[in-house]
Amino acid sequence: MNLRERYDIATAGIEPPFAVVDLAAFRANAANLVRRANGKPIRVASKSVRCRALLEEVVAMDGFAGIMAFTLPEALWLAHRNVSDDILVAYPTTDQSALAALAHDPAAARAITLMIDAPDHVALIEESAPVQPIRVCVDVDASYRAIGGRLRIGALRSPLHTPAEVAAFAARVLTHRSLSLVGLMAYESQIAGVGDVPPGRPARSRAIRTMQRRSRSELARRRAAIVRAVRDLTDLEFVNGGGTGSVESTAAERAITEIAAGSGLYQPHSFDQYSNFSGRPAALFALPVVRRPRPGVATCLGGGYHASGPPGADRLPRPYLPTGLTYDPNEGAGEVQTPLLGHTADHLAIGDRVWFRHTKAGELCERFDELHLIENTHITQTVPTYRGEAQCFL
CATH class of the missing domain: 3.20.20.10 (Alanine racemase)
Structure with missing residues (x-):
């Protein structure tokens, strides 16, 4: 069973958007x-x-x-x-x-x-x-x-x-x-x-x-x-x-x-660029596919979770699963919709999920009230983020 299947099975009863930790x-x-x-x-x-x-x-x-x-x-x-x-x-x-x-x-x-x-x-x-x-x-x-x-x-x-x-x-x-x-x-x-x-x-x-x-x-x-x-x-x-x-x-x-x-x-995706260590992506978020505007495009709901720092494409979340998806250069990761391009998009149906990795670690939690903790193919616990505990420190 691949990662995408495992995550989809574990979260089958949850409506996206949501965030998980493996x-x-x-x-x-x-x-x-x-x-x-x-x-x-x-x-x-x-x-x-x-x-x-x-x-x-x-x-x-x-x-x-x-x-x-x-x-x-x-x-x-x-x-x-x-x-x-x-x-x-x-x-x-x-x-x-x-x-x-x-x-x-x-x-x-x-x-x-x-x-x-x-x-x-x-x-x-x-x-x-x-x-x-x-x-x-x-x-x-x-x-x-x-x-x-x-x-x-x-x-x-x-x-x-x-x-x-x-x-x-x-x-x-x-x-x-x-x-x-x-x-x-x-x-x-x-x-x-x-x-x-x-x-x-x-x-x-x-x-x-x-x-x-x-x-x-x-x-x-x-x-x-x-x-x-x-x-x-x-x-x-x-x-x-x-x-x-x-x-x-x-x-x-x-x-x-x-x-x-x-x-x-x-292990957000910005930390993939180091030669001295490698980690396993542990924090992810899922968005639903809500549109198929034309062949080669699948549009997700939401997704404009840009990271802090100097503006640039490297501050955008990265489509992770399924592989082979890229942003539309005219829309990028949008406030209310995110079109994704590539041959992989033709294998996605309305209602399917796309899994993303954020750029900077903790900033993901400013977007979600909860983290669903996954072990194998099950959610073992759902815990609040700072936001979910009504805490906003910056």
């Missing part, structure tokens, strides 16, 4: 992340999962420890529901009501660590008048700079790049009794989030591999120096780095104590 693939992907981390714990990135039940399952697995949340309100929600007692908020917050809630909730303050990289972040935390020291982590710029600093590659995150800059900021943080500096984080997006085998672009692949090789070497030296400089000032509970695409290289650095990862659990 639990065998999900658990295999989790085990692969743990293997790649080579003994270092993985902090699961909640933005790549966005489903409380699946976060609870992952956190309970050997090799995973703690959650990396994307907002403070989300972290408070997860802490209050006992999903984890170790939650790192990956981005700075200016949410004064959430800061006040954290500052006056001793249990949450013990579980949650805030991200900071500027004096203004410190001031905002202090304005919340915490009843006990608030745990903080300093975000470090992990971008790659070449040509004397004129070329910068990587996400525009922290302004703190050099060991001296990070140490000076850490020293300043340590003068504030309302804060407890417990960690450092440096996310190398240019390695962890950029696949090195873009399809049909061999020259770009070579350029990416060269950049990533040089960036890994530079960052390993700089990150080690940063950690030494801060540890000279204070003890640290953790040093976080990496992502799904860089697990092996990040884990190999002695300065790193834990890896962040999450997208590799669902």
